[in-house]
Amino acid sequence: MYAIEIENLVKRYGTFTAVDGLTLKVEKGIVFGFLGPNGAGKTTTILSMLGLIMPDDGIVKILGHDVFREPVKVKEKIGFLPENTTLYEELTAWRNLDFFANFYNFSKMEKERRIEELLKLVGLWDVRYRKVKTFSKGMKQRLLLAQALINDPEVLILDEPTSGLDPEGAFLVKSIVREEHKKGKTVFFSSHILSEVEELSEKVGIIIKGKLRALGTLEEIKKQFMELEGYEITLETKQHLPKIDLPGITRVEYSSNNKAIIFAKEDIREELSEYLSKMGVTIVSLDIEEPSLEDVFLKTVYKRSDEG
Amino acid sequence: MVTVLNTSYYNREVGGENVQAINIAMKDFEINVRTKKFQIVIALFAMISLGMVYSSKKLGVSASLYKTPFQMLFLSGFSNAFNYSIALLSILLGATAISEEVEKRTLRLVASKPVYKDEILFGKLLGGLLTLSVAFALFYILTLAFALILGVPITPHDLGMFLITFPFSVLYGLVFLALGLLISTSIKRSKNAIIMAIFMFAFFSFLLSMIAGIVAFAVAGLPPIPDLPENAANLSEEELQEIFLKDPGYQEWLSEVASTTEKILYVSPNYHYQEIIRMFFGGKPQISEIVSAFVYNQSIVEDRSIEESLSLTWRNLVVLVVMFLLPFALAYVRFMKADLR
Numbered sequence: 001m002y003a004i005e006i007e008n009l010v011k012r013y014g015t016f017t018a019v020d021g022l023t024l025k026v027e028k029g030i031v032f033g034f035l036g037p038n039g040a041g042k043t044t045t046i047l048s049m050l051g052l053i054m055p056d057d058g059i060v061k062i063l064g065h066d067v068f069r070e071p072v073k074v075k076e077k078i079g080f081l082p083e084n085t086t087l088y089e090e091l092t093a094w095r096n097l098d099f100f101a102n103f104y105n106f107s108k109m110e111k112e113r114r115i116e117e118l119l120k121l122v123g124l125w126d127v128r129y130r131k132v133k134t135f136s137k138g139m140k141q142r143l144l145l146a147q148a149l150i151n152d153p154e155v156l157i158l159d160e161p162t163s164g165l166d167p168e169g170a171f172l173v174k175s176i177v178r179e180e181h182k183k184g185k186t187v188f189f190s191s192h193i194l195s196e197v198e199e200l201s202e203k204v205g206i207i208i209k210g211k212l213r214a215l216g217t218l219e220e221i222k223k224q225f226m227e228l229e230g231y232e233i234t235l236e237t238k239q240h241l242p243k244i245d246l247p248g249i250t251r252v253e254y255s256s257n258n259k260a261i262i263f264a265k266e267d268i269r270e271e272l273s274e275y276l277s278k279m280g281v282t283i284v285s286l287d288i289e290e291p292s293l294e295d296v297f298l299k300t301v302y303k304r305s306d307e308g
Numbered sequence: 309m310v311t312v313l314n315t316s317y318y319n320r321e322v323g324g325e326n327v328q329a330i331n332i333a334m335k336d337f338e339i340n341v342r343t344k345k346f347q348i349v350i351a352l353f354a355m356i357s358l359g360m361v362y363s364s365k366k367l368g369v370s371a372s373l374y375k376t377p378f379q380m381l382f383l384s385g386f387s388n389a390f391n392y393s394i395a396l397l398s399i400l401l402g403a404t405a406i407s408e409e410v411e412k413r414t415l416r417l418v419a420s421k422p423v424y425k426d427e428i429l430f431g432k433l434l435g436g437l438l439t440l441s442v443a444f445a446l447f448y449i450l451t452l453a454f455a456l457i458l459g460v461p462i463t464p465h466d467l468g469m470f471l472i473t474f475p476f477s478v479l480y481g482l483v484f485l486a487l488g489l490l491i492s493t494s495i496k497r498s499k500n501a502i503i504m505a506i507f508m509f510a511f512f513s514f515l516l517s518m519i520a521g522i523v524a525f526a527v528a529g530l531p532p533i534p535d536l537p538e539n540a541a542n543l544s545e546e547e548l549q550e551i552f553l554k555d556p557g558y559q560e561w562l563s564e565v566a567s568t569t570e571k572i573l574y575v576s577p578n579y580h581y582q583e584i585i586r587m588f589f590g591g592k593p594q595i596s597e598i599v600s601a602f603v604y605n606q607s608i609v610e611d612r613s614i615e616e617s618l619s620l621t622w623r624n625l626v627v628l629v630v631m632f633l634l635p636f637a638l639a640y641v642r643f644m645k646a647d648l649r
Contacts, residue, residue: 053647
């Protein structure tokens with residue numbers, strides 16, 4: 001069973017299609033990074049996953065439960081940290097968590113212990129009786145994170161969790177994500193910060209203009225990208241490089257007598273090695289330049305934007 | 309370093325349906341009583357109640373028209389201020405209940421918890437009801453306290469009738485609260501919702517009465533001129549007024565104007581609430597009786613039991629219940645269909 005299953009999700013706002021036939025499966029116990037530029041459909045997808053917006057088409061299941069047919073069962077098992085949201089500013093940090101905890105069937109003692117643990121976890125224990133309106137943005141974001149964890153969720157859904165946080169706050173969020181992951185929880189988080197996604201995620205999905213453009217582990221995505229965009233092979237030899245003429249090569253850039261970058265449609269390192277060996281040229285190094293997630297993301301975004 | 313939380317003892321079953329709505333209601337109540345609009349209205353209630361009691365003390369009871377100071381309080385224009393304040397507080401509470409949470413995005417946070425959408429709306433209604441009940445209770449307590457402090461006599465009958473009107477005041481508040489909730493589910497921005505709420509309040513409280521008056525005069529035409537004595541030019545305004553009021557033709561015209569006005573005001577919750585208050589404080593039911601009482605300087609009130617008052621006001625009560633249910637049902641449908649973005 002998957003933690004999250006989305007099938008052919010479509011959501012339109014008037015003539016604008018925010019999510020366009022999105023299909024996605026997230027395995028249990030992994031950290032999944034949902035990457036996309038602003039307006040790509042990340043939040044709409046997340047709100048559909050929570051059953052907060054009704055899609056025009058598609059099915060969303062969390063831990064095997066249909067979110068639109070069994071919303072309460074789903075929400076019992078998830079924690080959600082929304083983007084750009086405030087808490088109840090007139091209430092204290094404690095009362096805010098108390099309010100959210102009341103949705104679950106805690107005993108009074110259990111509830112108080114849980115709130116205490118979470119407030120300590122996010123470093124707000126000392127200010128628990130202060131009204132939220134006196135908090136900084138970072139403090140509010142940490143309290144929001146605490147409310148997302150109040151029910152010890154099996155699936156944690158975070159929408160841009162480090163947005164607006166100072167480095168210390170961002171570190172705390174990342175630590176909590178890692179900790180939840182260690183406990184076997186599934187974490188689904190959206191972000192436009194590539195380094196964050198690269199750092200935390202085992203699997204990544206890239207959404208652009210409502211469509212899922214790439215999906216898989218970072219390695220798989222990079223491989224998919226290279227298959228699509230071509231391979232970049234760096235070559236260094238002891239002797240002078242001869243003119244290389246092999247099928248699959250699109251371009252060769254010579255940087256010196258014995259160094260070159262070869263652009264190919266596929267991984268031709270074996271063929272190249274044989275070819276050079278037949279010509280009596282000794283290879284010093286022959287590597288594939290792996291694209292960074294940033295390369296993949298930016299090229300995917302620009303390519304899709306060009307396509308309209 | 310992040311501490312691993314001990315979560316083994318947490319019970320994963322969620323609370324019952326009513327509990328969720330009550331949880332939302334209690335939170336709303338706590339926030340509502342901390343808002344400036346609530347505090348301003350409470351200050352307004354205090355001023356109104358003090359003003360009402362003080363005026364009654366200063367002016368004294370018009371013995372020919374009323375029997376007790378409390379009757380005068382609630383059958384004269386003094387009570388209008390309370391009537392308007394209830395309507396304004398209630399509609400504003402309702403209008404901001406959903407729209408403000410949508411704007412601040414706290415609604416999506418609540419909706420992500422194990423709660424059904426309708427429980428959220430019922431929680432909002434309950435929270436509003438609780439807030440209004442506390443506000444009105446304060447008004448009632450303050451009015452009695454000021455009466456005692458200023459030495460305005462309260463008969464046991466007056467006290468009974470005054471307290472009996474409490475649930476009707478709450479029902480009246482609920483009508484405007486439901487209307488506010490309908491606005492709140494229809495208009496996304498809270499500022500626009502507040503503007504619409506103020507317009508609706510002004511419409512039912514003032515504009516409709518003005519429209520009704522204009523239409524009634526248009527329907528009834530110009531008032532008939534009674535036969536005036538030869539020395540009419542030398543008569544005082546009061547004497548002339550008495551001649552007009554005693555003229556059967558003029559009385560008929562006046563009754564027609566009042567009757568047409570009443571028919572139009574039937575769509576206004578303010579009218580029905582006013583009628584309920586009037587009947588419970590012994591106001592005469594027929595317009596013609598009131599006109600006649602003014603003409604012949606008689607009392608405009610009569611002794612009436614609670615049962616009699618109820619039998620005279622049940623239609624108004626039913627209309628108020630319908631006026632509450634209708635906008636709430638529409639708000640319910642709108643809210644259930646809406647995306648909680």
